[in-house]
Amino acid sequence: MKLSWLQTVQGVVTVSIRGERQEELVNEATSEKIGLSAIRCTKQGELECEVTVGDFFRLRPHLKRTGCRIHVKERRGLPFWLRKLERRKFFAAGLFLFFVGLYALSSLVWTIEVKGNEKLTRDQIMQAAQEEGVYPFQWSFRMKELDDISKHLVAKLPGVSWIGVDRQGTKVTIQVVESTTPPPLPLYSPRHLVASVDAVVTEVRAETGKPLVAKNRKVKKGDILISGIIGNDGNTKTVVAKGDVLGLVWYVYEIESPLNQKVKVYTGESKTKWHLLLGNRTLQVWGFGKPEFERYEAVETQHQLAWRNWTLPLGRVKEQLMEVREDVRRLSEEEAKQTGLLEAKAVILEKAGKDARIVEQNILHEKTENGKVYMKVFFEVEQSIAKERAIVQMQGE
Amino acid sequence: MRSISRKIRKLTADLLDVPQDVVFDLPRMTMIGNRQLYIENHRGVLQFSSDKLRLALSKGELEVGGSELVIRAIWTEEVFIEGQIDHIQLHGQGEGTK
Structure with missing residues (x-):
């Protein structure tokens, strides 16, 4: 008979009962809540049944009273098994050692995996990890807290922004995230910074090199502003001069600005043409014929069939022809002057660089003739005047 | 009275x-084919052998006949019998069986 786990733990004996008043014994046992199970009769007129070890001892007094005799035939379950084990000491020791070994081997660190390293070598990381007590065949319970290990590893390894240490069973994974460093600066040959135009210096900002000019100094084109040669006589060194020099530069412009200006205007009349788009060809399908107006501008809008990221070679093109008229606008003298000045300023700023600033402007001379305004304007512009010039090493010096 | x-x-x-x-207080019997028999409300075993089981009831007695009978489990009011059951007889039930 198959035993339940509870019976196995308690231990079950199979007993045979001899005697005249077997039924009485069964009734007494039942009323005492002694669990007899699988009661069967043998051919010799004996009663066989199974009873747990505890109940077996409780059965004893009833045996005497009913005049039955009991004989244990079979013992099963944990208590008997342990008794047997006691006699087989080496087997028991082996069993115990097996479980101890299993536990011990599974609490060792067997493998260490390093992930995500590009610049750092695996050996470098393993070396640092070993100093933190993470190495193969280390007891995992002797390892420090994983958070602490990862913190210390980040401090130890250069160029690392984050390290995650994770242990799963006998495997330790070290996930490395390396920090990205900017690419190295390009190399320059030693140079001076010289003036690109004639100017009056307003500001000198030298990063490297020896500034040779000061504020309010007048410089000519080609004068050295920041020298790339530093040090006193006999003890010099060439460097890459870096920095910026601002200066006031004078410009004189002759401006002519017409009083009549041509302006393009849409009249509002339009005509629409439709084209079918196949691959890179178009086929007109709608709006044939010339428009009723002569001057026009065409505006094309293209629609292509697409689904998610897929663009199909199929679509439509809308071409809108819009009538244009050219109007002539007459400006007053003042307006023409302003437009001319604006245009001149735009030209100067383009020439002098983005961070140039117009400090002063003076109209020197102005006249209106033949529908145009003629002007001579003086601009004072503050701009960067530094220009690089390489230092040429003299041979035999 | x-x-x-x-x-x-x-x-x-x-x-x-x-x-x-x-x-x-009558016995309630649950029988599965002729293999298993579950009896509630019995009053003890009167006689037991591999081909016959007599149980006392509150009034009268119950006889189970068959072969290779085994009392799988027995409690104060219930008994669970296995084996090949051929017949069940009730004796001395009196007017309750009318």
């Missing part, structure tokens, strides 16, 4: 539609 109380009990059992085994 006892017959009066029995009549009242029968009346209530009929009126309230309560199962008879609850009211009259």
Whole structure:
């Protein structure tokens, strides 16, 4: 008979009962809540049944009273098994050692995996990890807290922004995230910074090199502003001069600005043409014929069939022809002057660089003739005047 | 006096539609084919051998005949029998069996 786990733990004996008043014994046992199970009769007129070890001892007094005799035939379950084990000491020791070994081997660190390293070598990381007590065949319970290990590893390894240490069973994974460093600066040959135009210096900002000019100094084109040669006589060194020099530069412009200006205007009349788009060809399908107006501008809008990221070679093109008229606008003298000045300023700023600033402007001379305004304007512009010039090493010096 | 109380009990059992085994302390038997038999409300074993089992009831007795009978488990009021069961007889049930 198959035993339940509870019976196995308690231990079950199979007993045979001899005697005249077997039924009485069964009734007494039942009323005492002694669990007899699988009661069967043998051919010799004996009663066989199974009873747990505890109940077996409780059965004893009833045996005497009913005049039955009991004989244990079979013992099963944990208590008997342990008794047997006691006699087989080496087997028991082996069993115990097996479980101890299993536990011990599974609490060792067997493998260490390093992930995500590009610049750092695996050996470098393993070396640092070993100093933190993470190495193969280390007891995992002797390892420090994983958070602490990862913190210390980040401090130890250069160029690392984050390290995650994770242990799963006998495997330790070290996930490395390396920090990205900017690419190295390009190399320059030693140079001076010289003036690109004639100017009056307003500001000198030298990063490297020896500034040779000061504020309010007048410089000519080609004068050295920041020298790339530093040090006193006999003890010099060439460097890459870096920095910026601002200066006031004078410009004189002759401006002519017409009083009549041509302006393009849409009249509002339009005509629409439709084209079918196949691959890179178009086929007109709608709006044939010339428009009723002569001057026009065409505006094309293209629609292509697409689904998610897929663009199909199929679509439509809308071409809108819009009538244009050219109007002539007459400006007053003042307006023409302003437009001319604006245009001149735009030209100067383009020439002098983005961070140039117009400090002063003076109209020197102005006249209106033949529908145009003629002007001579003086601009004072503050701009960067530094220009690089390489230092040429003299041979035999 | 006892017959009066029995009549009242029968009346209530009929009126309230309560199962008879609850009211009259009668055995309730559950049988699975001829292999297993589950008897509730018995009053002890009278005789047991591999081909015959006699159980005492509150009134009368129950006889189970068959071969290779085994009492799988027994409790104070229930008994669970296995084996090949051929017949079941009830003796001395009196007017309850009418």
